[in-house]
Amino acid sequence: MQLKSQVEWALHCCAILGMLPPDRHLSAKALAEFHGVPKEYLSKALQSLSQAGVVHTTAGVAGGYRLARPAGELSFLDVVEAVEGRRSTFQCANIRANNPCRPADQCDDKPCAVARVMWDADAAWRASLAGVNLAGLAATLNDDLSRELLAASEKWVLDRAR
Amino acid sequence: MQLKSQVEWALHCCAILGMLPPDRHLSAKALAEFHGVPKEYLSKALQSLSQAGVVHTTAGVAGGYRLARPAGELSFLDVVEAVEGRRSTFQCANIRANNPCRPADQCDDKPCAVARVMWDADAAWRASLAGVNLAGLAATLNDDLSRELLAASEKWVLDRAR
DNA sequence: TGAAATGCGGATAATAACTATCCGCTTTGT
DNA sequence: ACAAAGCGGATAGTTATTATCCGCATTTCA
Numbered sequence: 072m073q074l075k076s077q078v079e080w081a082l083h084c085c086a087i088l089g090m091l092p093p094d095r096h097l098s099a100k101a102l103a104e105f106h107g108v109p110k111e112y113l114s115k116a117l118q119s120l121s122q123a124g125v126v127h128t129t130a131g132v133a134g135g136y137r138l139a140r141p142a143g144e145l146s147f148l149d150v151v152e153a154v155e156g157r158r159s160t161f162q163c164a165n166i167r168a169n170n171p172c173r174p175a176d177q178c179d180d181k182p183c184a185v186a187r188v189m190w191d192a193d194a195a196w197r198a199s200l201a202g203v204n205l206a207g208l209a210a211t212l213n214d215d216l217s218r219e220l221l222a223a224s225e226k227w228v229l230d231r232a233r
Numbered sequence: 234m235q236l237k238s239q240v241e242w243a244l245h246c247c248a249i250l251g252m253l254p255p256d257r258h259l260s261a262k263a264l265a266e267f268h269g270v271p272k273e274y275l276s277k278a279l280q281s282l283s284q285a286g287v288v289h290t291t292a293g294v295a296g297g298y299r300l301a302r303p304a305g306e307l308s309f310l311d312v313v314e315a316v317e318g319r320r321s322t323f324q325c326a327n328i329r330a331n332n333p334c335r336p337a338d339q340c341d342d343k344p345c346a347v348a349r350v351m352w353d354a355d356a357a358w359r360a361s362l363a364g365v366n367l368a369g370l371a372a373t374l375n376d377d378l379s380r381e382l383l384a385a386s387e388k389w390v391l392d393r394a395r
Numbered sequence: 396t397g398a399a400a401t402g403c404g405g406a407t408a409a410t411a412a413c414t415a416t417c418c419g420c421t422t423t424g425t
Numbered sequence: 426a427c428a429a430a431g432c433g434g435a436t437a438g439t440t441a442t443t444a445t446c447c448g449c450a451t452t453t454c455a
Contacts (some may be wrong), residue, residue, distance in 0.1 A: 072236050073412090074323050074351075075442065082347045083328055098401065107331025110442050118403065130451025132400035147350055158318055160322075163235050164243060169269025172385035184373040185244045187238075192361035199354035212348040223334035237413065260430065274415050280432065293423025294429035324442090395424095 077116040078109055080156045084117065086212065088126065089142040089205045090228055096135035099230040105224075116154055123153030129143075133233045142205035148197055150205075160196070161189035176220055239278040240316045242270055246279065247312055248374065250288065251304040251367045252390055259298035263393040267386075278316055295395045304367035306387075310359055312367075323351035352360030353388070 091097060099117055103110035117136055120126045125141045128143045138145060162188035167173075182190075213221065246264045253259060261279055264377075265272035279298055282288045289301045300307060325348035329335075375383065 072234055073442095074234050076326060077327065077443090078323070079326060079347065080350075082351075084349065100401085103375075105332060106328045108328060109444065111446075113400075115444090117310055121402090128402065129452085130402055130450080132398095133453060134401045141392050147354070155234055160234055161240070162238075164238060164241060166241065166268045166270065170267060170382070170386060172389050173382060177382075182430080183376055184370060184377055185241065187247065187373075188362070188365045188370065189244075191365075192309070192358050195361035196354050196358035199357035200350070203350045208346060208350065208383075211349075215343055215346055220332070220335060220339075222297075226331060227334050228423095235413095237415090262430080271415065274433075274450065277415090283431090291423090292421080292426095292431055295424060296422080296430045298431095395407075 072160065072207050074151075074155060077112075077119075078151055080106060080113055081116045081120055081150050081154050082147065082208075084113070084136075084139065085120070085125070085145065085205055087224075087228055088138045089209050090225055091137055093233055094137070095232045096129050096137040097228060098133075098135040101135070105227070120150065120153045123149070125149050125153050125206055129233075134144075135233060138205070142209060145205045146201045147203045147205075147206060148200035152197075159190055159193045161186065161188075161193055165225055170187075174221070235321065236313075239281075240313055241334060242268060242275055243278045243282055243312050243316050244300075244309065244370075246275070247282070247287070247307065248370055249369055249386075249390060250298060250300050251371050252387055253307050253394055254298070257312050257391075259296075259390060259394050260297040260298040263390070267389070282312065282315045283309065284288045285311070289312050291307075291395075297395060298368070298384070305368045306373060308363045309365045309367075309370075310362035313362055314359075321355045323348065323355055325351075343386055349384055 082104055087102060087105060088097060099111055099114045101134060102117070103113045106113070117126065121128045121136070124139055126136045129135055129137075163183050165183060166184050167179075181187075216224075246270055249264060249267060250259060261276045262272055264279070265275045267277070279288065283290045283298070286301050287307060288298045291297055291299075324343050327345060329341075329345055343349075
């Protein structure tokens with residue numbers, strides 16, 4: 072079970088978009104070039120972010136993307152769910168219903184005990200993702216990266232932002 | 234991103250194996266019939282459990298499986314990792330290295346900030362799974378299911394156990 | 396006003412992963 | 426010796442992921 076590579080791309084794109092001043096935006100082409108990923112396919116991830124309301128899209132020539140809300144109000148979970156969807160990673164096929172000892176007409180008042188545990192774990196995963204927002208990511212990057220790289224990257228982005 | 238159906242099967246199989254008295258075991262054929270899943274493919278999941286040390290295998294005619302340890306010492310995580318593997322659900326392709334502003338020879342002293350958050354969430358998921366063991370599952374099932382179904386299922390299993 | 400750049404949605408492949416089955420082999424109880 | 430069982434490898438069928446392409450609508454700018 073692996074998350075799609077688009078999740079990683081979307082998170083890095085949001086980190087970059089968080090560097091933009093309000094009301095400026097960056098194209099899919101620039102984001103793809105910055106991250107070294109195929110533009111057409113990255114566009115699909117950006118479209119998912121747009122549909123989920125994580126980013127705001129500007130159409131037309133010189134169009135592009137910006138964060139739909141302040142970085143402090145956008146969590147990792149928002150981004151991950153935009154790309155991966157909100158369905159639990161565990162799908163219960165209700166195989167308990169195949170128990171040969173079970174009356175065929177029995178109806179279950181509770182979800183399967185196995186599924187409940189798996190869903191709890193899924194909820195813990197999402198809660199962890201919900202606990203980190205893009206402002207926190209920016210702060211971490213600020214600590215991790217050199218002044219030079221940060222400044223150069225910001226310049227690169229702002230030179231291409233509209 | 235969906236967990237394999239084999240995860241669900243393996244967990245339900247372990248729940249059944251937990252009903253067996255020590256030193257008795259149940260065949261893949263019986264487990265497959267009980268859960269209404271294809272025997273050949275279920276066998277693959279059981280082989281994974283065996284290789285991971287979750288279950289103990291008895292070879293030869295009248296062979297089969299039993300839990301390798303007491304139910305209280307086997308967690309959901311043990312079962313899930315046996316089938317899904319121990320690799321994180323998030324794979325970092327290190328796309329930060331593609332940043333055009335970055336010197337080509339730069340080496341990173343820390344893992345990518347995005348990956349760290351994703352790995353923390355993965356760890357939270359696994360911690361949640363590690364917090365429930367098969368004895369706890371048995372207790373839950375004991376509360377959830379009717380006396381009749383529990384007794385009938387136990388009889389069905391014991392009739393086929395060796 | 397028209398050309399160019401951009402995002403969007405659908406269609407289409409290529410690749411990988413998951414699901415499933417089969418077969419020969421070894422082991423073991425009767 | 427034989428039958429039933431688990432194991433490992435081989436092989437398909439199906440689904441999901443990755444990737445590309447195309448036409449269309451929108452918008453900027455000359």
